Amino acid sequence: xxxxNQINLSEDDIVTKWYNILPDLPEPLPPPKDPDExxxxxxxxxxxxxxxxxxxxxxDQRWIDIPEEVQELYAKAGRPRPLFRATKLxxxxxxxxxxxxxxxxxxxxxxxxxxxxxxxxxxxxxxGYERLTxxxxxxxxxxxxxxxxxIAGLKCKVFWVRAVHDWKEDRRNLMHFYGAExxxxxxxxxxxxxxxxxxxxxxxxSLGIAVSEGLEDAENDEKAVYCLGSVLNHVLTHQTIIGLxxxxxFEKIDAYPDIVISCLGGGSNFxxxxxxxxxxxxxxxxxxxxxxxxxxxxxxxxxxxxxxADYAEHTPLLKMxxxxxxxxxxxxxxxxxxxxxxxxxxxxxxxKGYIDTIAYPSDEKxxxxxxxxxxxxxxxxxxxxxxxxxxxxxxxxxxxxxxxxEKIIAFxxxxxxxxxMEGYRKVLGM
Amino acid sequence: xxxxNQINLSEDDIVTKWYNILPDLPEPLPPPKDPDExxxxxxxxxxxxxxxxxxxxxxDQRWIDIPEEVQELYAKAGRPRPLFRATKLxxxxxxxxxxxxxxxxxxxxxxxxxxxxxxxxxxxxxxGYERLTxxxxxxxxxxxxxxxxxIAGLKCKVFWVRAVHDWKEDRRNLMHFYGAExxxxxxxxxxxxxxxxxxxxxxxxSLGIAVSEGLEDAENDEKAVYCLGSVLNHVLTHQTIIGLxxxxxFEKIDAYPDIVISCLGGGSNFxxxxxxxxxxxxxxxxxxxxxxxxxxxxxxxxxxxxxxADYAEHTPLLKMxxxxxxxxxxxxxxxxxxxxxxxxxxxxxxxKGYIDTIAYPSDEKxxxxxxxxxxxxxxxxxxxxxxxxxxxxxxxxxxxxxxxxEKIIAFxxxxxxxxxMEGYRKVLGM
Numbered sequence: 001x002x003x004x005n006q007i008n009l010s011e012d013d014i015v016t017k018w019y020n021i022l023p024d025l026p027e028p029l030p031p032p033k034d035p036d037e038x039x040x041x042x043x044x045x046x047x048x049x050x051x052x053x054x055x056x057x058x059x060d061q062r063w064i065d066i067p068e069e070v071q072e073l074y075a076k077a078g079r080p081r082p083l084f085r086a087t088k089l090x091x092x093x094x095x096x097x098x099x100x101x102x103x104x105x106x107x108x109x110x111x112x113x114x115x116x117x118x119x120x121x122x123x124x125x126x127x128g129y130e131r132l133t134x135x136x137x138x139x140x141x142x143x144x145x146x147x148x149x150x151i152a153g154l155k156c157k158v159f160w161v162r163a164v165h166d167w168k169e170d171r172r173n174l175m176h177f178y179g180a181e182x183x184x185x186x187x188x189x190x191x192x193x194x195x196x197x198x199x200x201x202x203x204x205x206s207l208g209i210a211v212s213e214g215l216e217d218a219e220n221d222e223k224a225v226y227c228l229g230s231v232l233n234h235v236l237t238h239q240t241i242i243g244l245x246x247x248x249x250f251e252k253i254d255a256y257p258d259i260v261i262s263c264l265g266g267g268s269n270f271x272x273x274x275x276x277x278x279x280x281x282x283x284x285x286x287x288x289x290x291x292x293x294x295x296x297x298x299x300x301x302x303x304x305x306x307x308x309a310d311y312a313e314h315t316p317l318l319k320m321x322x323x324x325x326x327x328x329x330x331x332x333x334x335x336x337x338x339x340x341x342x343x344x345x346x347x348x349x350x351x352k353g354y355i356d357t358i359a360y361p362s363d364e365k366x367x368x369x370x371x372x373x374x375x376x377x378x379x380x381x382x383x384x385x386x387x388x389x390x391x392x393x394x395x396x397x398x399x400x401x402x403x404x405x406e407k408i409i410a411f412x413x414x415x416x417x418x419x420x421m422e423g424y425r426k427v428l429g430m
Numbered sequence: 431x432x433x434x435n436q437i438n439l440s441e442d443d444i445v446t447k448w449y450n451i452l453p454d455l456p457e458p459l460p461p462p463k464d465p466d467e468x469x470x471x472x473x474x475x476x477x478x479x480x481x482x483x484x485x486x487x488x489x490d491q492r493w494i495d496i497p498e499e500v501q502e503l504y505a506k507a508g509r510p511r512p513l514f515r516a517t518k519l520x521x522x523x524x525x526x527x528x529x530x531x532x533x534x535x536x537x538x539x540x541x542x543x544x545x546x547x548x549x550x551x552x553x554x555x556x557x558g559y560e561r562l563t564x565x566x567x568x569x570x571x572x573x574x575x576x577x578x579x580x581i582a583g584l585k586c587k588v589f590w591v592r593a594v595h596d597w598k599e600d601r602r603n604l605m606h607f608y609g610a611e612x613x614x615x616x617x618x619x620x621x622x623x624x625x626x627x628x629x630x631x632x633x634x635x636s637l638g639i640a641v642s643e644g645l646e647d648a649e650n651d652e653k654a655v656y657c658l659g660s661v662l663n664h665v666l667t668h669q670t671i672i673g674l675x676x677x678x679x680f681e682k683i684d685a686y687p688d689i690v691i692s693c694l695g696g697g698s699n700f701x702x703x704x705x706x707x708x709x710x711x712x713x714x715x716x717x718x719x720x721x722x723x724x725x726x727x728x729x730x731x732x733x734x735x736x737x738x739a740d741y742a743e744h745t746p747l748l749k750m751x752x753x754x755x756x757x758x759x760x761x762x763x764x765x766x767x768x769x770x771x772x773x774x775x776x777x778x779x780x781x782k783g784y785i786d787t788i789a790y791p792s793d794e795k796x797x798x799x800x801x802x803x804x805x806x807x808x809x810x811x812x813x814x815x816x817x818x819x820x821x822x823x824x825x826x827x828x829x830x831x832x833x834x835x836e837k838i839i840a841f842x843x844x845x846x847x848x849x850x851m852e853g854y855r856k857v858l859g860m
Contacts, residue, residue: 151808
C-alpha cells in the first residue's frame with residue numbers, strides 16, 4: 001500500500017549540500033558593523049568563533065557541500081525526517097486545504113537545533129579546538145550543542161540564563177547526562193559574571209549576559225571556541241537541510257505548497273524551513289510565507305535598522321527587524337520565540353515584502369488550544385514554540401474552508417514537548 | 431552518499447502483515463484455563479474484550495493482514511522506524527562486533543506500545559465500542575492507548591496504580607492532553623476500588639487492582655471494551671511489526687544478526703522484536719536471544735507453571751514463567767520490567783531453550799551507566815527500560831572483543847527517556 005500519510009526520501013534523495021541564499025537575495029545583505037564607540041567587535045570574531053562558519057557567513061557560493069562526516073552524523077540523528085500529511089486534522093477542520101508538516105521533533109535532543117550543532121562541532125574539531133562554549137536561553141540550543149560535542153568527543157560549557165536554568169531541572173540534567181558543564185548565568189566563572197554577582201548574588205541573568213560570559217570564556221582559553229545557535233547566516237544555511245528535504249518530499253508527490261509557515265524567534269527554524277522556498281519566491285513563484293510569533297516578541301513587526309544582537313552590546317550591529325535590544329519582554333512558555341531581533345537574511349526578505357507575520361497573544365491559550373487539537377488528531381506532542389506554527393496553519397486552513405480553496409499548506413514542527421508539559425498544564429488548566 | 435549509520439525501508443518494503451508464531455511453535459501452546467474454584471474467567475472474556483483480538487489469540491493463521499486503515503495509522507505514527515548502526519558506540523568499545531539498534535523511541539507517545547494500541551482502537555471502533563478502558567503501571571501503555579483512542583475518535587479511561595499516578599505528573603498530564611480520563615487506582619469509580627478505599631483512603635494500588643477496576647468498568651458499560659498492552663498472544667503478534675521491519679532492514683544490508691537482545695517485562699517489546707527471528711531459530715538457524723531483565727522481577731528465571739496474570743486473580747491462568755503473582759517486587763525506575771510473569775509464547779520458547787536471560791541489579795547503576803555511554807556516543811536518550819537492552823548489548827560487544835569475534839548484535843530501544851530524567855538523576859547522582 002502506498003500511504004498518503006507520510007512522505008519519505010530514499011537514499012538517492014539524500015541532501016548533500018546546504019543552500020546559501022546570499023547570492024540570490026534581491027539585493028546585497030547589509031554587512032554587520034561596529035558601533036561608533038568602543039572596541040571593535042568585528043575584529044574579535046575570528047579569535048572567538050569557528051573560521052569555517054565565519055567564512056560561510058559571507059560566502060557567495062550558492063551551494064555548500066555538507067562534509068561526508070556531517071552527512072553521516074545527520075543520518076545518525078535520524079535524517080532525513082518524514083513529511084507528514086495531517087489527514088486527521090484536515091478531517092477535523094473539515095477544510096479543503098491540504099496540510100503537511102515536517103517532523104523536526106524527531107531529533108535526538110528534541111529540536112531542530114542539532115542540524116547546526118553537529119556541523120559546528122565538526123568544524124570546531126577540525127580546526128583543532130577541544131571545547132565548545134555557548135549561551136542558552138530556553139535550553140534547546142544548549143542541549144543540542146552538548147549532544148554534538150559529546151558525539152564529536154569535545155568538551156562543552158553552557159552558560160544558561162539563571163532564571164530558566166533554575167527551574168528546568170530535567171533539561172539541565174540532560175545536558176549533564178551528555179557530559180556538558182552547565183553554569184547558571186551570571187556565574188562566578190567569568191569576570192563579567194562575578195561583577196554582576198557582586199551586585200546581586202541571585203541575579204536572574206539574561207541572554208545578553210550569557211553571551212558575554214561565553215565570549216569571555218572563549219577569549220580566555222585558546223582551546224575553546226564560541227558557538228551560536230541562531231540569527232547568523234551560517235546557522236540558517238545549515239538549517240536549510242530542513243527545507244531542502246521538504247522540497248524533495250513535495251516533488252515526490254508532485255505538489256508544491258501555496259503557504260509556508262513556521263514559528264520565528266531569532267530565525268534559525270523559520271529560515272531553515274523557508275529559505276529554499278524563498279529562493280523560488282524570489283524567482284517569481286507565488287508563495288505566501290507566514291512567521292508565527294508571540295506578542296511578547298513580535299520582532300518582525302518592529303523597525304528595520306542596525307541593532308545589537310544581545311542585551312549587553314557585546315556583538316556587532318546587525319541590520320535587522322528589531323523591537324530593540326533593551327526591550328523588556330513578557331515571559332512565555334514558548335521561550336525560544338522570545339528574542340528581540342530577527343536574522344538579517346530574513347529581515348531583508350521581510351523588508352522586500354516576501355514574509356508576512358502574525359503575533360499570537362502572550363497568554364498562549366489560543367496557540368496551546370490549537371496544539372491540543374493537533375495532538376488529539378495527529379498524535380504528536382509539539383514544543384510550545386511549535387504550537388505557534390500549528391495555530392497559524394490551522395488559521396489558514398480555516399480561511400481556506402471559508403473561501404473554499406484547496407490550498408497546500410506546509411508547516412514545520414521544530415521540536416517536541418515532552419520536557420515542556422508544565423507550560424501546557426498551567427495554561428490549559430489540566 | 432550511501433550511509434552506513436541508518437538503514438531505512440522504501441515504500442515497497444512496507445510490512446503489511448503481522449506474523450503469528452502460534453502455528454510455528456515447536457509444540458502447541460498450553461491454552462489459558464480457569465482456576466479450579468470460583469467463577470469462570472474464560473467465559474467472561476468475550477463480553478469484556480475485543481472479539482477480533484480474542485480470535486487472533488487462538489488463530490492458526492501464520493500471517494494476519496494489517497488492515498489498510500491500521501497501515502495508514504502506522505505511517506502516521508512514523509513507521510517504518512529506522513535501524514541504526516551504533517558506529518560511535520562500537521568505536522568507544524573498540525569491539526569487532528557490529529551493533530544495530532531499532533528506534534522504537536521514535537514513537538508519538540515515546541514507546542513501542544502504540545503498535546498494538548492503534549490496532550486495538552481500530553478493532554474496537556469497528557466492533558461498535560465507544561470507549562476503551564484499561565489499567566497502566568509505568569504509564570507507557572496508558573499513554574499509548576489514550577493516544578490511539580484520541581486518533582480513532584473514541585473515549586478512553588485509564589486506571590493507573592496510585593503509587594505511580596501520583597508522582598508522574600507530566601505523563602498524567604499528557605494522558606489528559608490526549609483527552610483521556612485518568613483515575614488513581616484504587617478509585618471510587620468501581621466497587622472493587624471503593625472496597626479498598628474504605629480500608630485505606632490512600633491505598634497505593636497495584637497492577638492487579640487496576641486490572642480489576644478496568645474489567646469491572648468494561649462489564650458495567652456495554653459501550654466500553656477492555657484493552658491489554660502486554661502478555662497476550664495478539665499483543666505480541668501486533669508488535670511483530672518491529673521485528674519484521676528489522677529483518678527487512680538487515681536484508682537491505684545483506685546481513686543477519688548473531689545475537690538478538692531486548693528488555694523484557696510482560697514480553698510485548700521483547701516478543702515484538704524477537705519473534706520473527708525466533709521463527710528462523712525454530713527452523714534451525716543459529717541465533718542467540720537474550721532477555722534483559724531486572725533482579726527485581728527476573729520472571730524468566732522463575733518457574734514454568736500456570737499462574738494468574740494479575741495480583742487479584744481476576745484473569746484466567748496462563749502457563750508461563752513466573753516468580754509468583756503475589757511476589758513483592760523492589761521498586762525500580764525501569765518500572766515497565768516489573769512484572770511477575772512472561773508472555774506464554776515466550777515462556778514456551780524459553781522452556782524449549784531458545785531464550786537466554788540475564789537479570790541486572792535493581793539499584794540500576796550498572797544499566798544506567800551503560801545508558802550514559804550510549805547517550806554520549808549515539809546521542810539518543812533511552813527510556814530506563816531500554817537501558818537494560820543497551821547494557822546487555824554492550825556486555826555482548828565486550829565479550830566479542832575478548833574473543834575477537836565479529837558478531838552482529840541487534841537490540842531494540844523500546845522508548846525514549848524524556849519523561850524519565852528523575853530516575854537517571856537519582857541513580858547517577860547528576
